[in-house]
């Protein structure tokens with residue numbers, strides 16, 4: 451199998467690359483090459499549609515895994531054109547190419563396509579209602595892929611973190627090390643998801659498709675880890691594990707605050723919980739433990755710092 455991976459240097463792309471390599475030849479692409487071992491990588495800004503199309507025609511992938519995205523949620527409010535280009539037009543191009551060339555597409559979307567007014571986990575079939583440009587652009591990307599009728603799995607996920615890149619875990623650890631006391635939003639609830647677990651879920655989708663065909667196992671699926679917490683609850687668990695692993699000497703002083711005390715450019719949903727039954731029923735993928743994942747990611751961060 452030939453696999454084209456976009457966003458390979460991002461949180462999810464980094465976790466996916468070693469897993470995808472088991473399935474065949476991977477062309478890893480991003481707009482910046484990694485400093486270490488960039489030999490099998492291609493520098494590709496996917497907002498250049500012609501360059502993207504040329505690479506697709508040249509490499510002719512059997513599977514496209516699109517993790518590249520415009521993920522700066524607040525910045526998207528002032529850069530809607532770029533957000534829509536990367537999050538909607540490009541998935542559209544990838545899907546159209548996949549349909550024409552009999553390829554398959556795995557793509558990622560977000561809980562931020564919902565308005566967060568619910569109080570039970572969102573099903574794939576629930577009515578979307580994005581509150582932000584980011585959410586709107588990701589929803590449009592999903593819709594383009596569905597319209598293309600290519601063979602695809604769009605995995606919606608939430609609150610992604612890892613031991614690298616820009617994310618809440620690393621931000622919290624950096625702030626704690628400055629000795630700051632922290633105010634953390636306590637009225638937005640969601641399911642933090644370790645990028646590695648989402649990569650493993652994607653790997654399982656490929657395994658099922660390879661072993662028993664696609665059948666009707668395609669469309670939109672929800673995957674997130676197993677615990678619903680607020681950002682405040684998430685932060686508390688990060689600090690608890692960081693102290694226990696010796697990454698921090700003490701837990702910082704934390705104060706739970708409502709979102710209104712922490713104004714941001716983009717509105718966020720208050721309730722961002724995804725129901726994961728469909729992916730479990732169709733692909734046998736169960737949500738991984740949040741507590742174990744935080745422990746593992748903290749261990750990874752510690753071993754990286756010791757290197």
Ligand SMILES: NC(=O)c1ccc[n+]([C@@H]2O[C@H](COP(=O)([O-])OP(=O)(O)OC[C@H]3O[C@@H](n4cnc5c(N)ncnc54)[C@H](OP(=O)(O)O)[C@@H]3O)[C@@H](O)[C@H]2O)c1
Pocket residue numbers: 456457458459460461462463479480481482494495496497516517518519520521536558559560561588606607608609610611615616645
């Ligand atoms: N992060 C979250 O909390 C979250 C939550 C829900 C859903 N998701 C979705 O999950 C997927 C993976 O997210 P992630 O956290 O792994 O994102 P990420 O860490 O921001 O990685 C995205 C990668 O895409 C690259 N990229 C952006 N624009 C590009 C362009 N024009 N050409 C080529 N590469 C480009 C980025 O490069 P730069 O670093 O240079 O921009 C980055 O390496 C995305 O679809 C995202 O929408 C993420």
